[in-house]
Amino acid sequence: MRILIVEDDPVLADGLTRSLRANDYAVDSANSGTEADHVLAAQPYDLVILDLGLPKIDGYEVLRRLRRRGAKVPVLILTARDALEDRVRGLDLGADDYLTKPFDLPELEARVRALIRRGQSGSSALLTHGALTVDVAGRRATLAGVPLDLSARELGVLEVLMMRSGRVVAKEQLAEQLYGWEEEVGPNAIEVYVHRLRKKLETAGVSIRTIRGLGYLLEKPDE
């Protein structure tokens, strides 16, 4: 996996390079927009981490040129600007994710992993959560390689929770995912599925928390 870091602050660039190298990525770094543009035109990468405030050519321009060349490489924008307009502009230009400085290193690493995975498989077909794996395309779930006996609806709930692992999923969101627009489904039905899922996953060390008034949250596995 090759990652290009485009960042003009040497301390930050060095920190990012070393931490990503420690995660076994091959990391190159460029400290100006011009350099980044040249490198990107010449070599393929699996991920670009792009600072917006660069000398000469800014990050937006680097991104615009990259996309104009038709490159599909995932781009994670890293910037000191956090105004909504800046975010929207970056994403409009074809960025895949956005992180505001200063950020938490684990957060950056998680996003890097997610982006690379997405770049690899188009849309992620395999969801993993600790020992738990869900094959979205094959509609199967396994726990440490052993198939789990889940109904289609239970599997649906699990998929949504795993896709948003560590974040709150509202009951309404779950209902929409499971039934589409036509069918009306009460929150009680969702409660039933979550209850059954909890029972079946009891032994897997997977915990689905109920968040008062908000929905459910699949707790992140200890990494």
Add this chain to the structure above:
Amino acid sequence: MMRFSFRAPDTTLRRKLLWWLSAPLLSLWLISSVIDYDIANRFVNLAYDRALLESALDIGRQVKVLNDRVYVDLPEIAVQMLQTRESGRVYYLVTGPENEFVTGEPDLPPPPDPLSGRINYYDQQYRGRPVRIVALQLPIERGKERGLVMVQVAENRAARNEFARQILLGMVLPQMLLIVLAGLLVSHVVGRALAPLSTLRDEVGSRSHRDLSPLPEGDMPLEVRPLIHAMNELLQRLSEALSSQQRFIADAAHQLRTPIAGLKTQTELALRQAPSGEAQATLTQLRSATERTTRLVNQLLSLARAEPASGRVPAAERIDLVALAREAASEWVPRALARRIDLGFEEPGRPVHIEGDAFQLREMLNNVLDNAVRYTSPEGQVSVRVELQEGDPAITVEDDGPGVPEADRSRVFERFYRVLGTGVEGCGLGLAIVREIAQHHGAEVTLGPGVNGNGTVVRIVFRPRRLRAANDAAASFAADG
């Protein structure tokens, strides 16, 4: 008079105008009254003197000489007429050529010595009263001699004085009335002319300190416009100075972000590589210091952005308050769980909408939640509620943390104010941001104890009417700035 003009605190334009107008008018009136009195006296005297002379002549006509003796043949009816004249009783005295008494009141005061001409008028006291007397000399022939008979007729001055007084009053009273009317008119006109000034005063008086938009010139009189111009220029300079200060804070905070990101990343990296022990402890401290710096920088930036002088025009869009609060609460759940805090949400079961700026409102809620999660101890509870309070949309965030002592409750909204002894690292800007943004939205923020007397409830109540006023101010600020 000097003292009056020096009473500066009392000077209003109206009063000044009235004073400067009525003082000369009154002096003129006084002078005019004196002149009027003089004229009235003169003409009254003229008229009465003529009537007096008539009486003297009437008597004179009756002077006869018989046997060298001068006598007056006054019929009883004529005497009665003289004594019952309208202007009061008349006294007379006729003396012969040798100054001998002929008829009348012998004690009537004599005329001044050198007589000038045949008719002389003079004022005297008679029987304790001021009288006007005419002395008429008539030639008579007594035998071969010619002599002069003197007829003196006197009347009380009272009648003519009374008449002069009436004439004076007849002239002076209408004048006084005119002056009073002029005063009232001036007062009214001044009031009308100064009405724009009081409009201006109300406009300036009712302004919030953050509204630096230009004052309306509209229908102000030309004389007042230079003043408004000058004030507007001052407001403009003030607002520029404020925004440049805001921009500086924002830029500084912005510029700090990249180096802090570097510091943070390197610290994290070092922490992973460092063996446990002293180095680890040092790096942990370093990381927490970096966290605090990060938060401070973020909050400075967010405060600078929330202030009106930032030049950032807040949006006025229709916002689903329930959705916004639920989203904000959801985003804080992972952080709350990391501290083993139960963060929950309660909604009113019906839609609640307000007008406002979603970005700022989220920022506001984030700061309230940040405080709640930060100051609540593990296993504690934080509840976010959207509700209607007397029909007004409200958000409350309640925690069961240590609570804020009553004495500190109003001070926590001040910048960099922190409640002592909480043992939690904060920078004291959070609630300042909350208040700033709430004010933009015409909302009221209060801090109180929780339901059971412990913990803290932050209550943000939106008052739609006040919001509209705030929006108008912001709109005019945007349009003119």
